[in-house]
Amino acid sequence: MNFIQFTKRLKKFDTRKIVFVGLGSETRKDDFAGVLFIRYLRSTKGFNKSILIEAGRNPENYLEKILSIEPQAVVFVDASQWGGKPGEIKWLNSDQIKSISISTHTFSIKMIEQYLSSHSPMKFFYLGIQPYTTEAGEETSGYIKEAMHKFFSGKRILSVNWLLL
Numbered sequence: 001m002n003f004i005q006f007t008k009r010l011k012k013f014d015t016r017k018i019v020f021v022g023l024g025s026e027t028r029k030d031d032f033a034g035v036l037f038i039r040y041l042r043s044t045k046g047f048n049k050s051i052l053i054e055a056g057r058n059p060e061n062y063l064e065k066i067l068s069i070e071p072q073a074v075v076f077v078d079a080s081q082w083g084g085k086p087g088e089i090k091w092l093n094s095d096q097i098k099s100i101s102i103s104t105h106t107f108s109i110k111m112i113e114q115y116l117s118s119h120s121p122m123k124f125f126y127l128g129i130q131p132y133t134t135e136a137g138e139e140t141s142g143y144i145k146e147a148m149h150k151f152f153s154g155k156r157i158l159s160v161n162w163l164l165l
Contacts, residue, residue: 015050031079034044060112077129080092
């Protein structure tokens with residue numbers, strides 16, 4: 001998948017009513033991929049009016065903020081073990097979320113989805129990034145860094161070199 005395909009999937013929604021939630025732990029190498037994706041996305045023009053949340057390991061801390069926006073769509077982005085090549089980015093369907101490892105976080109994403117949808121109608125999407133490793137450490141693998149560059153290539157990226165240090 002690339003940025004253009006990603007954009008097509010979300011084109012029916014008002015970009016001001018899309019919330020992106022990046023998940024991950026910066027102390028577990030590639031588990032940080034969801035947050036890293038949000039940082040790259042923030043540097044593009046395509047979703048500059050969307051709400052971009054770097055939730056890290058605690059998406060539950062942002063539930064009221066998400067509800068206050070009255071979103072049409074919520075996109076959870078996280079490292080997930082779905083059998084792809086390291087760094088590969090893929091839309092995951094709701095059924096896959098139940099059967100694969102998408103999170104090392106306190107609350108399950110499905111529980112958060114249920115809470116949000118009980119308050120307001122919205123669509124949920126899951127973007128999985130296949131990690132190379134989620135062992136302890138702060139350096140994201142080259143697979144993830146390369147995947148981010150490739151995914152966002154062709155889009156105007158503003159000063160993302162600091163992400164790769």
